[in-house]
Amino acid sequence: MQSLGFLAELVRETVDGVQRSLVDAVPRLVVALVFLTVAYVGIRVALRVVAGTLDAVYPEEQDLIVSLATTVVGVFLWFAAALTLLKILGMGDIAASLGTAAGFVALGVSYALSSMIADTVAGVYLLRDPDFNSGDRVTADGTTGVVRDIGLRKSRLELDDGDTVVVANSAVEKKWTLESDASATAADPAQ
Numbered sequence: 269m270q271s272l273g274f275l276a277e278l279v280r281e282t283v284d285g286v287q288r289s290l291v292d293a294v295p296r297l298v299v300a301l302v303f304l305t306v307a308y309v310g311i312r313v314a315l316r317v318v319a320g321t322l323d324a325v326y327p328e329e330q331d332l333i334v335s336l337a338t339t340v341v342g343v344f345l346w347f348a349a350a351l352t353l354l355k356i357l358g359m360g361d362i363a364a365s366l367g368t369a370a371g372f373v374a375l376g377v378s379y380a381l382s383s384m385i386a387d388t389v390a391g392v393y394l395l396r397d398p399d400f401n402s403g404d405r406v407t408a409d410g411t412t413g414v415v416r417d418i419g420l421r422k423s424r425l426e427l428d429d430g431d432t433v434v435v436a437n438s439a440v441e442k443k444w445t446l447e448s449d450a451s452a453t454a455a456d457p458a459q
């Protein structure tokens with residue numbers, strides 16, 4: 269009988285503890301839900317403003333830059349919202365640890381992808397350069413051809429024989445030469 273009373277008391281204390289925990293957690297959960305709703309709307313509005321502003325600055329053929337910038341801003345905003353949500357839910361130590369770990373991971377990734385990042389940054393510069401456009405005849409990285417496509421990471425040059433050479437944007441940006449109209453006309457007898 270005594271063990272049955274002990275078991276009943278243990279169950280009652282456990283249920284009471286769970287009830288108290290739930291009652292204590294409800295305000296945090298409500299605040300977290302409100303924050304998540306406001307963060308969602310705020311981030312959506314911020315991303316539209318960023319995309320609209322960049323669309324106004326960059327011409328349509330440079331939509332890659334707009335997409336890249338909008339994605340980067342979105343990742344940072346959502347990460348900040350996630351860390352804030354953890355703080356609201358009482359997991360501030362976890363949020364701080366995640367923030368620190370994310371910094372170290374970002375440092376490692378940026379080091380590992382440094383050549384890709386260099387190509388992307390050079391691609392942004394090439395897309396913005398008024399002297400480097402599709403259809404121009406250029407010499408870049410020891411190759412002379414007509415620029416057919418400028419992407420964020422690489423540019424495509426069409427050679428005189430019709431072949432296409434893909435050159436990393438960082439190599440193009442280091443040193444390229446715009447060929448004069450006379451040399452382009454001499455290289456293409458059809459003109």
